[in-house]
C-alpha cells in the first residue's frame with residue numbers, strides 16, 4: 048500500500064471506520080464543554096423535532112421535574128437571600144461596630160446557605176434519577192429496534208458506527224439532561240433573580256453592570272465560535288484516531304503477516320500529531336473563555352465598586368447595600384458564562400440524539416400480514432418459482448430461479464464464488480424479500496407465513512459461523528432452548544463435536560469468548576452444525592457448513608446427519624463437491640442462473656460445468 052498522507056487518513060478513518068468514542072480522559076476536563084464522543088459534534092438538522100422527542104422521554108417524570116424546578120428556585124432564592132443578608136449585617140453590626148446579635152445574624156446566614164446546599168443536593172439527586180431513567184429507556188428502545196431491523200440494515204451499516212450510538216451519543220444525551228439543561232435553567236433563574244434584586248437596590252449601578260453585557264456577549268460569541276470550530280475539528284481527529292486504533296487492534300494478525308507495523312506506527316503518528324494540534328487549539332479557546340470573562344467581570348466589579356463608593360460617600364447609598372450589590376454584579380456575569388459554555392454540549396448532544404432517533408425511525412422488517420398463517424406442522428415441500436432477486440433492485444443477482452424440493456430431499460447448490468448460492472438461502476427464511484416470482488413451503492407463499500414460524504422451521508448453518516459468549520452447552524442449546532442436556536450431547540455427537548468437546552478443559556461447561564476464539568475454525572463449525580442438528584426444523588440449510596473440517600470428520604458428520612436428514616428437506620452448499628455427490632438434485636449456479644441441474648451421475652454425463660468443477664478438467668469437444 049502506498050503511504051497515505053494525513054489528509055487520506057483523516058478522510059478514510061473518519062468516514063468509513065467506526066468512530067467509537069473515547070471515554071474517560073478525553074471527556075469533560077478543563078476548558079469548557081466538549082462532546083465526549085469521537086463522533087463529530089455538530090448541530091442537529093431539526094432541533095425542534097429532536098428536542099420534543101427527547102422531551103417525550105422525560106415527560107413521564109413531570110412531577111419530579113416540577114419538584115426539581117422548585118428546588119432549583121429555592122436554591123437560587125437562598126443564594127440571593129444569603130447575599131442580601133450581608134446588607135443588614137454590614138449596616139447594623141459591622142459598620143455600626145455592634146457585636147450584640149452579630150453571631151445570631153451569622154447563624155441565620157449560615158442557615159440560609161445550608162438550605163440552599165440542601166436544595167441543590169436534592170435537585171441534583173432527582174435530576175440524576177430522571178436522566179438515568181430516560182437514558183435507560185433510550186438504550187432499551189435502541190436495542191429493541193436493533194432486533195427488529197432487517198438484515199439489510201446490518202449488511203449496509205458500519206458496526207462501529209452502530210456501537211457509537213450506544214456509547215458516545217447516549218453518553219452525550221445523558222450529560223445534557225443531567226448537567227447542561229440544569230445549568231442553563233438554573234443559570235437563567237439566577238440571572239433573572241440577580242437582575243431583579245439589583246434593579247430594586249440601585250438602578251444606576253445596575254446600568255453599569257448591564258452596560259457590560261454586550262461585551263460579555265460579544266466576547267462569548269467570538270471565543271465560542273473559535274472554540275466550536277476547533278472542537279468539531281478535534282472530534283473529527285479523535286474519530287480518525289479511534290477508527291485507526293480499532294482497525295489495527297482487530298487486524299493485528301494481518302498487519303504482522305505483511306510486516307506493516309512500521310507503516311502503522313508512522314500513520315498513527317500522523318493522526319496522533321494532528322489530534323494533538325487540534326486538541327491544543329480547542330482546549331486553548333475553551334480555556335481562555337473563563338479568564339477573559341472573569342477579567343471583564345472584574346472590570347465591571349471595580350467600576351461598580353468605585354462609583355458605588357462615591358455614592359456611599361455622598362450618602363446616596365448604604366455601605367451594606369454596596370457590599371451586596373458588588374456581590375450581585377459578580378454573580379450576574381456567571382450564569383451568562385455558564386449558559387454560553389453549555390450551548391456546545393447541548394448542540395452536540397442533540398446531534399447525537401438525532402443520530403439515535405435516526406435509527407429508531409428506520410424501517411423495520413415488514414410486519415407479518417394480518418392474515419399470516421401459523422401452520423402447526425410443516426412437511427418441507429419447498430418450491431421456488433421464477434424467482435428474481437437483487438440486493439439492490441436495479442442489480443439483479445438471481446435470475447429466474449425455479450426449483451422443487453420434495454419433503455426429505457437433499458438439494459445441493461454448487462457454483463463459483465459469488466454465483467449466488469448464499470443469496471438463495473437468504474431468501475428462504477426471508478432475510479430478504481424477493482422482487483419477482485414466488486417461494487412456497489407446503490404450498491403456502493412464505494410471505495403469508497408468520498416469520499417466527501417460518502424461521503422456526505428452517506434450521507441454518509450460516510457460512511459465517513458465530514458463537515456467543517457462554518458455555519459450549521449454552522451455545523449448542525441456542526438451536527432449541529427447551530432441549531435437555533442429553534439432547535444437546537446427542538446433537539453434538541451427530542455433528543462429531545462430542546469428541547473435541549469432552550477434551551476441552553471443562554467439557555460442555557467450557558466458556559467460549561470472543562466468538563469462540565479459543566477454538567479452531569473447524570471446531571467452531573462443528574458447534575454450529577450441532578446447533579442446527581438440535582433443532583427439529585423440517586428444513587435444513589447447510590451453507591459451507593463443513594468447509595473447514597477435515598474430510599474424515601466430514602464423512603462422520605455426513606453419516607450422523609444422514610439419519611437426521613432423512614425426514615428433512617436439506618439444502619447443501621459446498622465447494623468440496625465430494626460432499627454433494629449423494630444429493631437428490633444438484634443445481635449448478637453461475638452468475639445467478641441455474642445452468643445445469645440433475646444428480647451427480649447425470650451431471651457428469653453432461654460433461655458441462657459440473658464435470659469441469661468436479662474433475663478440474665475442461666472437456667474439449
Ligand SMILES: Nc1ncnc2c1ncn2[C@@H]1O[C@H](COP(=O)(O)OP(=O)(O)OP(=O)(O)O)[C@@H](O)[C@H]1O
Pocket residue numbers: 202438439444462463464465466467468469470471510
Ligand atoms: N448483502 C449484500 N448486498 C449486496 N450485494 C451482495 C450482498 N451479499 C452478496 N452480494 C452479492 O451477491 C452476489 C452473490 O453472492 P453470494 O453470497 O450469494 O455468493 P455465493 O455463491 O454464496 O459465493 P461464495 O461461494 O463465495 O459463498 C455477489 O456478487 C455479491 O457481491
Ligand SMILES: [Mg+2]
Pocket residue numbers: 468469470510590
Ligand atoms: Mg456463500
